[in-house]
Amino acid sequence: MIPQQQAWPLAEAVLELAVRAAAAPDPALAAAGNRTAERLRRPLCVAVVGRVSSGKSTLLNALLGRSVSPTAGGECTKVLYSFRHGMWDYAVAEPRDGSRDVPMNFEGTRLSTTIPLPADRLRRVNVTLPASLLQRVTLLDTPGLASTSVETSAVTARMLEDTSDAAADADALLFCLNSTLKDDEAAAVRTFRAARGGARLTGGTAVGLLTKADQRTSDRKTVWKEASESARKMSAAHAELFSEVLPVIGLLAETAASGALREHHARALAALAKEWNPDRSEIALASPELFLELPGPVSREERGELVALLGTFGIGELLEALRSGVPAHAAALTEVARAASGLDAVTARLEVVLGNRADVLKAASALEDLLDRAQAAGDRTIYGQAQQLLDRAEMFPLRLQEMARQLARGRVRPPAGMAEEAWLAVTVGLPRSTPAKAAQRAGAWREWSALADTSGRNVARVMVRAWQLATREGGGA
Template sequence: MGRWAQETAGACRTLAPAVALPIADALDAVAARAVATPAIVVTGPVSSGKSTLVNALVGRRVAPTGAGECTRLTARYVRGPVDRLDVVLADGSRRPLPLAEGGRVPAAVGDRLGVDPADVDHLLVSLTSDALDGLTVVDTPGAGSARRPRGPARGSTDAAEAALVVLPSSARPDEIAGLAAAARYGPAGVVAVLGRADTVGSQADAAGVAETLSRRLGSRLGPVTPVVGLLAETATTGALRSADVAALRALAADDATGAALLDPEMFVGARLPVDAATRSRLLDLLDRRGITIALALLRERPDAGVGDVCAALLAASGLDRVVERLRAEVRGRADLLAAVAAERRVAALADAERAAVRAERGRARAPGPGTSTVPTGGRDLERLTDLVEDLHARPLHLDLALVEAAARHRSGALTLPDELAAELDLLASPDDLPARLAIPAPELAGHAARRAATWRAYATWGTPPDRSDVADTVHRGWARLWGELTG
């Protein structure tokens, strides 16, 4: 988590030793939740390629994949000391269950445990994968699934900071309306991708379909990024072996391979210098597009190894663009949201203590048998109130407003003049802002003051309300920079 969540947690932990034990425990819990590992929930229609992309993100071929519906229960993937699967029941209890062959999550969990799947809240999957350092990935049943739980699982959306929405090329607005997990995040917390982009044609075709999806779905999810999940999965999970690359190298040297690749059955059945079982495995790992990419690389560089082939597959998969969007569009917002949520929990704690003090004072005015006449909670309430005021006084709420407005503009939900949009994007990324402005330090405070005045005036000149609100937010951003520079 970023600086705001860490700062909030630090303030809570600093106060904890100075208050009564129950309040101290509550403050420690608020601090722990504020800096907990952020989670991203992966959602989308059935058979959109969700679980394949989940495997790419966690760095293991562990989520069940294949034709039809494979994800029947919400699964939460976390970093752990050993590979382990725990089934979390609706009552909060856990039951361990061995992973299936190949280290995969079994499809029929209820049958193996002898419990009704309706009694399972979610699966907790601990993996020793480095890809899960600092990230939790939540895989959900497909939207429209007959097995989708009637209510939200505790292991899914209520504890996630962002959503990765995986869409088929045929996605419609009414389907998207059913993705409740994504709706709560808004454009700043959602990255939408076209799953299985290789099934719609060439790379250019996939880009065109993704752009069409972006227009069709309006501003709900923002831009759509094409991804070839199978290539991403194979490149990141260690599924490709040296023997596979050796087989690809032999195929690359045979002139008949190109014609055989026109059809999967022809590729498996043709007379080629690699046995049919190995060719079938290559299709499972790479499909024809991945095989074509690998063959082109090996013809150009016959000495290329597993790492080289995986790098080429990863570059062609589009996963790097998805990860970059997650970093650029979601990570900072997750920090802000965690800090704001922690503020609200501290405020709720103060409200509860205030109610307890009132009740205690009421008892002191009319004491009954065995009731103390000396209120004891007033000092703790004062300290909590001071903490709430200190937290509310921080500028993170302005940062969040800037990030949200920039995301709405990028998604197409908000049309802004170019000058206002440019300055909004600038202020929404405050790190090293003075250096990025490229304005001499002695002139920077004056520039910030002039821009603040410009956008304050624009916000009050009969500007449409949505633009006026953004202009006022940009005004406050420049005014804050001016205050920081002038002390």
């Protein structure tokens, strides 16, 4: 799913700096160096966030390729779950008071929904699985926002606001949405970014997901058109928060990725496709209740299993596929279900956010802490070396996205001409330039920065760097 990076040169350079910082005489800087080194040696950390019943756990199961996280209706995720790689399935509840971990059970392949301690006494549930994805990424399944349970809301608030919590260490964010973005949801994204080291969670490292795309319209034939249009509008409206918003049908994705569709399900679907014509199917699939009750060759119990695995949208897609000649076998129908779920588009996006840019993400997040601590300690050597790493060309895409967010929100308003130049840098990149022209444009941005506030000076610095890079790439005389 997410390609293994054989070499992360930028993260390795930051790790070398962290080791030097760990030997600094200043205790706070030394602690930051040790903390940074430990973090860089760990896999990338991704937090899955959203409202209660927004499909967080279902999405996580789809990404893992197995149904392990509880997904039953209601508030089944009452604490923070951390999924890491291990040689076998194992889960323990970690108390907040530092007392001994409490083992948790699995119910079949899923974690038990019974938590051995009250949620307010738990720091998190630590889960290890032999899933290949977890060799590269640690996944955090978070409590739901706007919980109907006071207990769960308190856990969510702690998770978001306590900078010592594991979620505050996330390198990237997957935000599950069911409808238009609410104020508290936008605030949650900003809280993640504002937490210690959270400045790294720019729009480029936060992806919005419409996890129940099939529920946005009752017309199955227009589901993806409606969902895609909604995602496009949200991407444009919230460019300062998300790099992109994508539609996905989480239930269908989990079923396909985990291989939960069996041969008896395929036979049941084939029987329905043969017995019902398309018009009859559309009537039956108008609601789960109608599908269960309408006369046909498959028992109510079997139909209930199909609804639980596929939803009415997925059932309709598979019936249509069978009528078009797809073999009535679980493997073939699973492929259809995966394609219909939108999961491949999500994983393709993750390849960019978490795969190709993992080196930059890890390095950027680690440098934040080192810069702050080195400046506070007055260690000019560590601070200067950290700043040099931050200015490397590989880091520049993150800085461009930060600039785009400032421009989109209207917090920085460069003069006419310069504003267009900044957006050109964000969208397609500056044109190749001679050293003389680049120096002239960089000088103009430096002049403007002298009259600007802090945000304006940050934008100017990015544009100066953009022109320096345009010169390097152009190599003009």
